[in-house]
Amino acid sequence: MSTPAAPPVRELLVSARRRALALAPRRSDYADLPRSWRHDLVAGLTVAVVALPLALGFGVASGLGAGAGLVTAIVAGAVAAVLGGSHLQVSGPTGAMAVVLLPVVARHGTEAVPVVAIMAGGIVVLAGVLGLGRLVAYVPWPVVEGFTVGIGVVIALQQVPLALDTAPGPGENAALVAWGTLAAVDWSAAVAPLVVVALAVTVMLVLPRLHRGLPASLLAVVAATLLAEAAHLDVARIGPLPDLLAAPSLPVVDLATTSALFSSALAVAALAALESLLSARVADGMADDIGRTSPNRELFGQGLANIASGLVGGLPATGAIARTAVNVRTGARTRVAALTHAVVLTAVVLVAAPLVARIPLSALAAVLLVTAARMIDVRTAVQVCRSGRAGALVLLATLAVTVAFDLVMAVEVGVAVAAVLALRAVARSSGLHREPLPGADGDTLGADAEHALLHEHIAVYRVDGALFFADVRRFLDELALVSDVRVVVLRLGAVRVLDASGARALADVVTDLRRRGIHVLLKGLRPEHRRLAEGVGVIDALQDPDHLFDDLGAALEHARAHVRGTLPTTRMG
Structure with missing residues (x-):
């Protein structure tokens, strides 16, 4: 029963050998020497x-x-x-x-x-x-x-x-x-x-x-x-x-x-x-x-x-x-x-x-x-400062800490300031946008007129950019204002970054909307984000795991069916 463990051990040994060889000197280090030795001696001197x-x-x-x-x-x-x-x-x-x-x-x-x-x-x-x-x-x-x-x-x-x-x-x-x-x-x-x-x-x-x-x-x-x-x-x-x-x-x-x-x-x-x-x-x-x-x-x-x-x-x-x-x-x-x-x-x-x-x-x-x-x-420092406030602040913070404290702390502070400013920029470029639905103005006939009536009770929101710890508060605050609809469709296809905090905020939003009687559908959740969403409870928070859609038309059809089933018959007639 011990034989299955042999291949992993062999793989580890092969990997270790490869790593050791990558760190060792080799003949190719001096491949150019026959042609360059005079230049090398002059340069060394x-x-x-x-x-x-x-x-x-x-x-x-x-x-x-x-x-x-x-x-x-x-x-x-x-x-x-x-x-x-x-x-x-x-x-x-x-x-x-x-x-x-x-x-x-x-x-x-x-x-x-x-x-x-x-x-x-x-x-x-x-x-x-x-x-x-x-x-x-x-x-x-x-x-x-x-x-x-x-x-x-x-x-x-x-x-x-x-x-x-x-x-x-x-x-x-x-x-x-x-x-x-x-x-x-x-x-x-x-x-x-x-x-x-x-x-x-x-x-x-x-x-x-x-x-x-x-x-x-x-x-x-x-x-x-x-x-x-x-x-x-x-x-x-x-x-x-x-x-x-x-x-x-x-x-x-x-x-x-x-x-x-x-x-x-x-x-x-x-x-x-x-x-x-x-x-x-x-x-x-x-x-x-x-x-x-x-x-x-x-x-x-x-x-x-x-x-x-x-x-x-x-x-x-x-x-x-x-x-x-x-x-x-x-x-x-x-x-x-x-x-x-x-x-x-x-x-x-x-x-x-x-x-x-x-x-x-x-x-x-x-x-x-x-x-x-x-x-x-000075010229390069001026170029950094002209690149924007963020670059100037990072340079000046690193410079000040270097002089006042030590170099390692300066790099740590500089990288931290740069990271905070970068996250701030990403958060600002992200957003939550309510999108108009086709035929929502009611100026249509027949089935389109029925859709327009149903769409009065459906809201579609598009999440852009990143949904992560630096931006979740704004995301929660905006969706907390939703109250005049029966179905919310969240379009997530444009979300490039999703971390644990963002996924947890999404689960909280779904739970809060459902508690207020609002049906939630998710459209366009990327495959690389699916595992995280499942791990923090986003899928469990949905009323049904089938409320995940890849196509907006299918999501809207499901939303209309839900609204149609909840509206009074006289209203639909």
């Missing part, structure tokens, strides 16, 4: 030049130091390049992640960050295995833009202490910290770092106008470092880099620690998944002729990249939109470009660590200030 100051800067901005940012770019970048679902994605530390990590460092210390990276990585791996990668498609455009602008504002605010070489003010919120820093700064001591910032910003703004191919951020850091060295400026430096290529080690944690860090790990995981998938989507749009991203495999690879980064003392990582865009623009075709970027950064650690140690922190602040300014795309 270019991305490494762009990524070096950003990795150092985001490491400092997160509170763990420049070395942690660099090792994250190397380890997470290499793992995600091989195991991720995008051929062109470049991963590493990002500004959004630095924003999320600062409160973690403030509450639990720097030693908690690798633990959070490992925990978050495990959550993201699980999301990939469960097939949750496609959920990013449900994040509305205004939420993405508000989120991006908010990140830019927060990153800029975070650079205030570094740009002034001043201890940050109290608090966790970036705006409050920036305000506290400005209130306590010694402006005479801040002149030197501000000079470094001014020079670096100027180089980053001017060089692209002279030649777009120049690595402006790297050259800005070099120029600022040379100025600080030549003028013997008293500014804070990165300092000696730690042993960035140490053997992986598992942090020592206990149950209390993991419980305290779980909410932070969940927030980091949500951000890592969201930002990585959005970045991969940008890459897909820029390179239409290259294979599309596999979202679930991308989550799987990014999760493993975060685990690897945490094991070597690094930060949580995500796909980096700016670096990915540079990778695509410089001709990358395969994952070898992102791998080359990680190899070049490794060479920097091994060869140029003493030079990196002399970089002023204020120079990195300047790089991140310009990066933040470029993230704030």
Whole structure:
């Protein structure tokens, strides 16, 4: 008797194997390599030049130091390049992640960050295995833009202490910290770092106008470092880099620690998944002729990249939109470009660590200030606001929550506001309309005249759009006014959306009308809505299950027969 269970077990095993193969690297990932390896190497070198100051800067901005940012770019970048679902994605530390990590460092210390990276990585791996990668498609455009602008504002605010070489003010919120820093700064001591910032910003703004191919951020850091060295400026430096290529080690944690860090790990995981998938989507749009991203495999690879980064003392990582865009623009075709970027950064650690140690922190602040300014795309934000009040409200709500609270809450609030406004729009587009019946004016003879007399006691209502929880009150209120007829025909063929609340409201309406002696017929109930209607009692509420019709003529004929049987004989005569 156990043999019937075998096929389902076999099917489960086949399905599990198919899922595992879909998440695994494959030879086709490098199909274009024989033709594109030169372009991939050049793209990887270019991305490494762009990524070096950003990795150092985001490491400092997160509170763990420049070395942690660099090792994250190397380890997470290499793992995600091989195991991720995008051929062109470049991963590493990002500004959004630095924003999320600062409160973690403030509450639990720097030693908690690798633990959070490992925990978050495990959550993201699980999301990939469960097939949750496609959920990013449900994040509305205004939420993405508000989120991006908010990140830019927060990153800029975070650079205030570094740009002034001043201890940050109290608090966790970036705006409050920036305000506290400005209130306590010694402006005479801040002149030197501000000079470094001014020079670096100027180089980053001017060089692209002279030649777009120049690595402006790297050259800005070099120029600022040379100025600080030549003028013997008293500014804070990165300092000696730690042993960035140490053997992986598992942090020592206990149950209390993991419980305290779980909410932070969940927030980091949500951000890592969201930002990585959005970045991969940008890459897909820029390179239409290259294979599309596999979202679930991308989550799987990014999760493993975060685990690897945490094991070597690094930060949580995500796909980096700016670096990915540079990778695509410089001709990358395969994952070898992102791998080359990680190899070049490794060479920097091994060869140029003493030079990196002399970089002023204020120079990195300047790089991140310009990066933040470029993230704030005013033109796109204006387009969102011009799209309508709903888009503007969603963007502004997401932006405000990002600056005031945190990024994950901002996405949650933005999606919630967008959903409420969308439901409101759907509810407004829905309606209940009373329709005239043929011959109801009585200006006919014979049988038509009889129909006109009968139609005085019949009302036909058409329900349009959606019948769901956001609209049921209006539906009930309008039909509650019906009192001058003996039969109500409800036309439901135009109902596109019917949920449990709407179906229950329909059952209540049928019950209420019957209680008042009004016969109810339903016409055009869609097959996909039939099961729900039966489940919540709509069919049971009808006087007879045969009071469901697909044809309006048949419904009216039944209604006329019912009225004919209830009218006094003298009236019909």
